[in-house]
Amino acid sequence: MSNYALPAAAAAFLTATLGVPAVAQDGAAPAIDDSYNMVIVYGDDACPQSTDEQIVVCARKSEGERYRIPEDLRYSTDPANRSWAARVETFEMVGAFGTMSCSPVGAGGYTGCTQEMIRNAYADKDAAATVRFSQIIERLRQERLGTIDAEAEQTQRDVEMIEREYMQRLERERAAELPDEQAPPPVTPSAEGDD
Incomplete structure (x- = not known):
């Protein structure tokens, strides 16, 4: 077997397995919202x-x-661009080890890693000056909800006024005489009870 046969076979295998683009299981591309x-x-x-x-x-x-x-994109995360104050802060944590310290040294040193990741994530989020669309959407939603109550009250008043006008019109129509109907003669008290 030649020296080049194995690399050629490996290249053919990688081309066959990795060269095929990934496709969703149902064959359709994911929908874009x-x-x-x-x-x-x-x-x-x-x-x-x-x-x-x-x-x-x-x-x-x-x-x-x-x-x-x-x-x-304005700031670099290159270690050479870190300020001395940030470098000194890292030295403060040099001696921290043991339980809840997130270090490989000491018993239970791994137990504080989750808290440290959470702390760092919140610090990054608080320090970020990026646009927060979720806050904008929430503010606009609150503004919209603030007008819904007033609009609902106005709609309720309008509906009640229309219902009141409808009922008054029905009463007027019931009280009115029909064109082919004669008014009944007025009832007069009889004289039999005057004894």
Whole structure:
């Protein structure tokens, strides 16, 4: 067997197994949800209007941000770009080991890793200056819900007024004479009870 036969066979195997694109089990591509569109607008730019088929949520940024590099891309995570203050903070944790410390040293050192990950995730989330569409959507939802009660009260008053007018019209129609009907003669008291 030659020296090149094994690599050629391995290459053929990898091409056969890895070269085929992944397809969903039912053969269809996953559906894309086009019922909403999240847009960032700058300065006094108009927000695109929502349609019956699509809801548009706009996040507004200042005009000065239009041509700047997005904040997510402005800062490097390269260790050489870390400040000395951040480097010193890491030295504070050098001696932390044992239970709830998230270190490989000491009994139970692994037990604090979940809390540390959660703490770091919340710190990153609080420090991020990115657009939070969920907050914008929640604020707009609260504004919309604030007007629903007033609209419902006005609709209830309108319905009650229409019902009242309808009932008054029915009473007038019942009290009115029909065109072919004669009015009954007035009833007069009889004189028999005057004895």
